[in-house]
Amino acid sequence: MEEELLEWYDANGRDLPWRHTRDPYSILVSEVMLQQTQVERVIPRYHAWLERWPTVAALASTPAGDAIREWLGLGYNRRALNLHRAATKIARDGWPDDLTELPGVGTYTAAAIRRFALGEHVLPVDVNVSRVVRRTGAAFTPASAHALMDLGATICLARIPRCRTCPLADSCPSRGARDQPARKQSPFEGSFRQRRVAVLRLVTESTRELGALDHEAVRSLERDGLVVVEAGTVTLPA
DNA sequence: GTCCAGTGTT
DNA sequence: AACACGGGAC
Numbered sequence A: 001m002e003e004e005l006l007e008w009y010d011a012n013g014r015d016l017p018w019r020h021t022r023d024p025y026s027i028l029v030s031e032v033m034l035q036q037t038q039v040e041r042v043i044p045r046y047h048a049w050l051e052r053w054p055t056v057a058a059l060a061s062t063p064a065g066d067a068i069r070e071w072l073g074l075g076y077n078r079r080a081l082n083l084h085r086a087a088t089k090i091a092r093d094g095w096p097d098d099l100t101e102l103p104g105v106g107t108y109t110a111a112a113i114r115r116f117a118l119g120e121h122v123l124p125v126d127v128n129v130s131r132v133v134r135r136t137g138a139a140f141t142p143a144s145a146h147a148l149m150d151l152g153a154t155i156c157l158a159r160i161p162r163c164r165t166c167p168l169a170d171s172c173p174s175r176g177a178r179d180q181p182a183r184k185q186s187p188f189e190g191s192f193r194q195r196r197v198a199v200l201r202l203v204t205e206s207t208r209e210l211g212a213l214d215h216e217a218v219r220s221l222e223r224d225g226l227v228v229v230e231a232g233t234v235t236l237p238a
Numbered sequence B: 001g002t003c004c005a006g007t008g009t010t
Numbered sequence C: 001a002a003c004a005c006g007g008g009a010c
Helices: A002-012 A024-034 A039-052 A056-060 A064-071 A078-093 A107-116 A127-136 A142-154 A192-205 A215-223
Strands: A228-230 A233-235
Touching: A002 A142, A024 A039, A024 A078, A024 A107, A039 A064, A056 A078, A064 A078, A064 A192, A107 A142, A127 A142, A192 A215
Parallel strands: none
Antiparallel strands: A228 A233
16 A cells, blocks of 8 residues: 555655755754645745744844744744744753644644655654545554555545545545544634734734724734733734 | 645643 | 744645
């Protein structure tokens, strides 16, 4: 099964910018950006980020607010602050043996850094990989990490798998099976998080008075560490 | 409107 | 185990 997968990947795998480096910091940036975010949206932001802050030291020596501003539009803004905090920690203490000690780095991202930057023989399991493994019932080695991700992202889709073009279809016991929709997200329009991100933009782009802002949303941003409120003004963390 | 899918918090 | 967290493609 794995041989067919790797053959398919040779011909059909995606050529992505972060697959041309083994620099741990670059891989960290790419993986954090890719959390919950589509590849096509990440590519231009990945280049911009690394051009502005090419190294851990460069990011660590910049104000956190600049990192948040650079991140705006990518979504899940807490990731920007976590990435800045991770850079600060690495600049001070070096890379930890257990990468999940870095804020914003969980099981998946730690495994991805170990595999793609450090070359260790571990298989990062995101839901795409998990789905392919579950459906095929096959065992794959860490050498198939990129291939499994690409197959899961382009062929072995959750709702409507493209089994007719899948290199593993012949021996896949789940051929044709679809996963349940089962998701829930309340409407964004008119929601609290709409107000919340509006406040974040206001904070990052202006120096307006706190009184003009939405106090409840500011408190929520504080819980994420994204803003600091002092003496009637709202500023980004230094 | 639905779908997407890792981390941190509770 | 459940929930919150963005924004954009469709």
